[in-house]
Amino acid sequence: MKVFTTPTSLDRVLEPSPDMKESVMAVEKIVGYNFKNKKLLEEALTHPSFTGSASYQRLEVLGDSALNHAVTNYFFCMADYQKFTQGQITKLRSANAGNLNLARVAVRHGLYRYLRRNAPDLDDQVREFTEAVINGEEMVESEEAKVLADIVESVAAAIYIELNFDLDKLWMKFKPLLDPIFTLENLHDHPKTELNEFCQKNGKDYEIKLRPRHETRNVSIADVYVDGEFIASGSSNKKKGARVYAAKEAVNKLCQSVVVDDGSFQEEVA
Amino acid sequence: MKVFTTPTSLDRVLEPSPDMKESVMAVEKIVGYNFKNKKLLEEALTHPSFTGSASYQRLEVLGDSALNHAVTNYFFCMADYQKFTQGQITKLRSANAGNLNLARVAVRHGLYRYLRRNAPDLDDQVREFTEAVINGEEMVESEEAKVLADIVESVAAAIYIELNFDLDKLWMKFKPLLDPIFTLENLHDHPKTELNEFCQKNGKDYEIKLRPRHETRNVSIADVYVDGEFIASGSSNKKKGARVYAAKEAVNKLCQSVVVDDGSFQEEVA
Numbered sequence: 050m051k052v053f054t055t056p057t058s059l060d061r062v063l064e065p066s067p068d069m070k071e072s073v074m075a076v077e078k079i080v081g082y083n084f085k086n087k088k089l090l091e092e093a094l095t096h097p098s099f100t101g102s103a104s105y106q107r108l109e110v111l112g113d114s115a116l117n118h119a120v121t122n123y124f125f126c127m128a129d130y131q132k133f134t135q136g137q138i139t140k141l142r143s144a145n146a147g148n149l150n151l152a153r154v155a156v157r158h159g160l161y162r163y164l165r166r167n168a169p170d171l172d173d174q175v176r177e178f179t180e181a182v183i184n185g186e187e188m189v190e191s192e193e194a195k196v197l198a199d200i201v202e203s204v205a206a207a208i209y210i211e212l213n214f215d216l217d218k219l220w221m222k223f224k225p226l227l228d229p230i231f232t233l234e235n236l237h238d239h240p241k242t243e244l245n246e247f248c249q250k251n252g253k254d255y256e257i258k259l260r261p262r263h264e265t266r267n268v269s270i271a272d273v274y275v276d277g278e279f280i281a282s283g284s285s286n287k288k289k290g291a292r293v294y295a296a297k298e299a300v301n302k303l304c305q306s307v308v309v310d311d312g313s314f315q316e317e318v319a
Numbered sequence: 320m321k322v323f324t325t326p327t328s329l330d331r332v333l334e335p336s337p338d339m340k341e342s343v344m345a346v347e348k349i350v351g352y353n354f355k356n357k358k359l360l361e362e363a364l365t366h367p368s369f370t371g372s373a374s375y376q377r378l379e380v381l382g383d384s385a386l387n388h389a390v391t392n393y394f395f396c397m398a399d400y401q402k403f404t405q406g407q408i409t410k411l412r413s414a415n416a417g418n419l420n421l422a423r424v425a426v427r428h429g430l431y432r433y434l435r436r437n438a439p440d441l442d443d444q445v446r447e448f449t450e451a452v453i454n455g456e457e458m459v460e461s462e463e464a465k466v467l468a469d470i471v472e473s474v475a476a477a478i479y480i481e482l483n484f485d486l487d488k489l490w491m492k493f494k495p496l497l498d499p500i501f502t503l504e505n506l507h508d509h510p511k512t513e514l515n516e517f518c519q520k521n522g523k524d525y526e527i528k529l530r531p532r533h534e535t536r537n538v539s540i541a542d543v544y545v546d547g548e549f550i551a552s553g554s555s556n557k558k559k560g561a562r563v564y565a566a567k568e569a570v571n572k573l574c575q576s577v578v579v580d581d582g583s584f585q586e587e588v589a
Contacts, residue, residue, distance in 0.1 A: 114392075117384060
């Protein structure tokens with residue numbers, strides 16, 4: 050018996066507002082689902098900066114929860130249950146249903162252009178984020194990543210409501226948009242986690258130091274030191290980004306080097 | 320079509336270990352569900368401190384996600400969808416599926432005694448927590464609350480797996496254990512949130528100050544000042560608890576008082 054079913058108020062044939070007709074049709078095509086209540090998808094495509102119409106904020110709560118749970122189910126059902134530790138499942142869930150990945154999904158499917166909004170600053174931020182994704186750069190959590198993820202979650206929630214809260218059906222419809230799913234085999238850790246794990250394994254201390262802003266002008270530069278020795282640096286217009294890029298560069302260098310007897314690092318000679 | 324189904328490795332008739340037979344039977348009775356694979360419930364009832372057998376840690380991840388999502392669905396389906404704001408849904412979810420409430424559920428149904436464990440310190444903490452719940456005291460997040468919530472989540476996950484990952488069926492089986500469900504009508508905010516909201520509404524500043532520990536011996540005492548005026552204090556063996564109790568006491572007093580013209584508080588005369 051179904052206890053979670055589409056509320057009567059939403060289970061209706063409704064057309065979108067004239068200004069959203071094209072966007073709704075375009076997104077229906079992207080997700081491969083034809084809505085009965087097109088107002089629901091319109092709501093999923095409305096940013097809070099657009100006044101006078103319900104925004105995606107409510108749907109986002111439902112979509113976030115549905116995608117998180119679907120991904121959790123996926124790893125419990127698809128894989129040999131005993132294979133994963135608690136930490137690994139948590140990591141896989143965050144890699145697949147976390148904001149950063151969902152933001153990448155939004156970029157891959159070009160969803161932002163269909164978002165009804167009134168937020169010129171956000172447009173600039175999303176443009177930068179999109180370029181970074183296309184260039185395969187390491188991403189960091191940010192306001193624009195959150196908005197991009199929110200769109201994916203809200204659209205998922207709208208489909209989930211139309212599918213009568215059937216999570217299996219939502220997953221069948223939505224997984225192709227998320228593909229490729231990160232698995233333990235292709236999951237790379239966050240650079241700072243990797244750096245931390247590398248140093249712990251080799252009994253080393255590391256430090257990521259930000260250079261004083263007045264020395265670096267309008268950019269943040271971070272340097273990685275391992276046991277006091279400079280290893281690599283990274284730069285970004287955000288402090289967090291600089292730290293992440295520095296860590297990534299450091300991990301790359303450390304993986305190509307070997308620890309020699311005196312404890313210092315040396316480049317490996319092929 | 321079901322895509323999330325019980326993994327073959329778990330879909331078996333299995334008896335519990337001899338030492339867990341009674342506990343498994345007792346918990347089956349509490350939750351009103353007779354397990355096919357009793358090893359699954361045994362795993363849900365095994366704390367990580369008990370070595371030599373799989374602990375509930377993996378199940379807890381699944382149960383946490385399932386209960387969170389079920390509660391989210393519940394508020395989307397049962398209520399008039401437009402009635403809730405994003406903040407209210409988030410608050411209701413945390414009030415019902417958050418660790419503190421699930422810990423209360425564990426206490427109400429006496430689940431801790433069936434947990435296979437090797438953790439004498441935890442036993443003491445749980446005893447204190449249980450007394451506090453029985454006395455209707457305001458609770459704060461703690462290690463023991465987390466363990467108690469973990470048991471509820473793990474047992475929920477074990478049932479969910481046996482029910483072939485059917486969230487509707489899990490909710491029908493599990494909701495009676497969670498009842499009464501907090502709704503907007505009976506939901507009291509956390510005392511610190513209430514104090515904050517009260518002060519914002521009345522244009523007042525508040526401060527919660529901890530007294531120096533050397534003055535108060537082995538107990539933490541916190542005092543609440545509103546616009547510099549002492550309102551109430553609270554004590555606990557934990558700093559966090561002292562702050563919460565002080566805030567609660569302050570809210571009680573403030574609600575019984577009226578703001579008089581000069582901006583100070585005065586006790587209301589009936």
